[in-house]
Amino acid sequence: MILNVQKLKKSYSQGLNKLEIINDLNLELEKGSTLAILGQSGSGKSTLLSLLSGLDQPDDGKIILDGMDLGRLGESELTDLRAKKIGIIFQNFHLLPHLSALENVALSLEILKMDKPFEVAKKWLSRVGLSSREDHFPDQLSGGEKQRVAIARALSISPDLILADEPSGSLDEETGDKVMDLIFGLVREENSTLILVTHNKELAKNCEKTVHLNGGKLVES
Numbered sequence: 001m002i003l004n005v006q007k008l009k010k011s012y013s014q015g016l017n018k019l020e021i022i023n024d025l026n027l028e029l030e031k032g033s034t035l036a037i038l039g040q041s042g043s044g045k046s047t048l049l050s051l052l053s054g055l056d057q058p059d060d061g062k063i064i065l066d067g068m069d070l071g072r073l074g075e076s077e078l079t080d081l082r083a084k085k086i087g088i089i090f091q092n093f094h095l096l097p098h099l100s101a102l103e104n105v106a107l108s109l110e111i112l113k114m115d116k117p118f119e120v121a122k123k124w125l126s127r128v129g130l131s132s133r134e135d136h137f138p139d140q141l142s143g144g145e146k147q148r149v150a151i152a153r154a155l156s157i158s159p160d161l162i163l164a165d166e167p168s169g170s171l172d173e174e175t176g177d178k179v180m181d182l183i184f185g186l187v188r189e190e191n192s193t194l195i196l197v198t199h200n201k202e203l204a205k206n207c208e209k210t211v212h213l214n215g216g217k218l219v220e221s
């Protein structure tokens with residue numbers, strides 16, 4: 001099992017109210033599987049992904065990624081684990097604006113001290129069809145191109161787990177469909193493990209399994 005989540009809890013204080021966003025949530029995910037998490041806007045999908053990636057801390061519960069209990073790791077160990085094991089694709093790309101497309105992909109490989117980071121980054125840009133945009137900066141790329149760079153960056157490290165947060169959400173429908181086809185194609189080729197969060201039922205059908213985030217819990221559909 002690559003991911004095991006037990007009784008996860010996360011709430012936010014809003015004035016005098018406490019909003020329970022994630023409430024006793026459990027999840028088990030096998031290596032190489034693909035899971036879609038469907039949920040309305042505001043249901044806590046992004047909150048869940050930031051907990052799973054260790055970017056945010058739960059109030060209670062456990063997240064065990066590849067045998068490691070995230071709650072027992074310090075800040076620098078978490079950063080290290082995220083860099084090595086998790087590929088995140090965000091709705092708004094999160095590219096570094098002062099780096100070229102090639103440098104954006106190569107950076108995480110350099111951080112991991114991987115062999116020939118620029119060669120590997122070039123290969124990945126070619127796999128997402130962007131060889132001719134290596135030296136473009138993010139503001140010189142279209143939305144779909146930016147997302148393809150982000151996909152290349154996320155997958156280039158061969159992560160144990162790919163987390164995708166509405167990756168086509170800020171793209172027009174046709175571009176979004178192409179980006180999703182690319183993600184699913186690469187995930188299949190690499191036999192990666194994917195969690196896709198989305199409010200789009202059609203997109204969810206591309207995953208082996210779909211669950212709903214409802215009332216802070218995952219409910220089978």
Ligand SMILES: Nc1ncnc2c1ncn2[C@@H]1O[C@H](COP(=O)(O)OP(=O)(O)O)[C@@H](O)[C@H]1O
Nearest residue numbers: 012013021039040041042043044045046047048
């Ligand atoms: N830092 C925060 N402080 C207070 N409330 C938050 C914070 N982040 C998210 N929320 C609230 O938590 C709920 C879930 O947010 P989010 O996880 O972004 O939902 P989704 O991604 O499903 O649209 C929303 O109601 C949002 O307003």
Ligand SMILES: [Mg+2]
Nearest residue numbers: 045046047165
């Ligand atoms: Mg969200």
